[in-house]
Amino acid sequence: MAKRDYYEILGVAKGCSADELKKAYRKVAMQFHPDRNPGNKEAEEKFKEAAEAYEILSDQDRRAQYDRYGHAGVSGNGRPGGFGPGAGMSMDDIFSQFGDIFGDDLFGSFFGGARGGRAGGRARGVRGSNLRIKIKLTYEEIASGVNKTIKVKKYVPCQTCSGSGAKDKSSVQTCPTCGGNGQVRKVTNTFLGQMQTVSTCPTCNGEGTTITNKCTTCKGEGRAFGEETVSIDIPAGVQEGMQLSLSGKGNAGERGGAPGDLIILVEEEPHPSLHRDGLNVAYDLYLTFPEAVFGTSVEVPTIDGKAKIKIPTGTQSGKIFRLRGKGFPAVNSYERGDQLVHVNVWTPQNVTSEEKAMLEKMAESSNFQPRPEKSEKSFFDKVREMFS
Structure with missing residues (x-):
């Protein structure tokens, strides 16, 4: 079967701008999106066809080749992972390459989030909380800047389980509820047709895994209360009440979650004469x-x-x-x-x-x-x- 004209597929004129091209692709992608047409093979093929057209026309060099020679100008000339003839790209490849076009602003609010089965949307642990400390500085330290090394009492990653919260590797199992996706999908019938919603898995809280045997040291949290020596570079000229932030130096997160930040509040020591x-x-x-x-x-x-x-x-x-x-x-x-x-x-x-x-x-x-x-x-x- 002869290929359809790429401009015709997207419904745009040959001299359209990049913004017009992107808006047209979003519109066609919305119409034939698999989540809106479950089980419809024809819609899926049109969705892939639109992705191929946009992949060619959004590249200035390849668009020029197509305008001059038609499909022959881009046949077999695809980029690695492109949608040219014989590329055999899957639906996940399309979402991976053009995820910014149908992101949360379009499909996230309409269909309830990212497509199921994509590990990139999975949460990992619980982020640690921020810590706040006060540091007193003399006038001389403020004038020249200073490096302070202090000991901070806080939650640190558990040394026994390396922050995983599990007794051993075999204790970490794929979540039986979401199958490791971290999300559960629900399809309901409405007057508009079938509608799909995606929510965080209630069993694993979006992590995709569950722990069958918890670490005896941290009781499955992946962290324990301890102490860390922190080096703080304080620039010259800070004033009373200023706050400095050290990213990742706050409390450790639970089960491998990202650590919080360390907030340093500056205090000035009174000078005897000035x-x-x-x-x-x-x-x-x-x-x-x-x-x-x-x-x-x-x-x-x-x-x-x-x-x-x-x-x-x-x-x-x-x-x-x-x-x-x-x-x-x-x-x-x-x-x-x-x-x-x-x-x-x-x-x-x-x-x-x-x-x-x-x-x-x-x-x-x-x-x-x-x-x-x-x-x-x-x-x-x-x-x-x-x-x-």
Whole structure:
């Protein structure tokens, strides 16, 4: 029998786009899908015919060959696993190669899920739960980044059964209810015809196997409570409240299921001298009255060590010095904050009679009278300018 034209099979014009071609194939596949036409050999052949047409026309090179030479241009020129003459592809091959075209959005909701007998849809065990821990970091560790090695108490795979939950290999049997598919299918008659639904097997919970003799150590769970040493790389610049996630480092799953994740919550240890404000670091510097008058050089602590700054003569209380680049780095960025040094002139609370007489004499001098200019900005105005 002569082959039908591929464009005619899919009901599209010769110059159709790839999207139009895909939509047309989905429509034909829906019409002749085996689940919608159980036992209908003619529908099955048309389903395979549509798959062959789409397999040729969806490939630009092979489509060009077909447009030029017809069926002779693609005969015997199929790709490995193609649908060319004599390829002999099965229904499972079609679903494997074009599964993305009739996936959950089309056939999953209409027919109740993937076709039975496909091991790819089978669940394996139960996924483990996530774990949350807190890690305290110093300012120095935050500034440079750090690797922390910690011991985490959690569920780990059972060493006796290697996580299978079975006493030995012979204890793992194919599920008698679903035959190892992990799914059960039910066909009901409706006014539209026979409708099929697919659901998770209630006997094996979708795993496809059952255990006849459980491991005595883990009682069939495939995991036991234990401890694992975990290495955590913490990047520079993290802040209080940030969360880091280590995939697969949480509790082990049951019977070989995937492990959960380890969630790390960052906490900052208070610094004895500094306090943090975003990427910036603040420090309160106290000067004596003579130091503020005559000027001096002082050392101040930073997150990188000590830094020396020069205090000019006549420095007023409330003056802010900025040490650029002495703050925290931003996470995954080249940006870095500054350190702000806030000057406070220390006022003595107890003075001797001689000191009191000296201070009273100085108070009479005009040099010791406050003369704030009208344009003098407040401390808060200065801070706002620095952060703007």
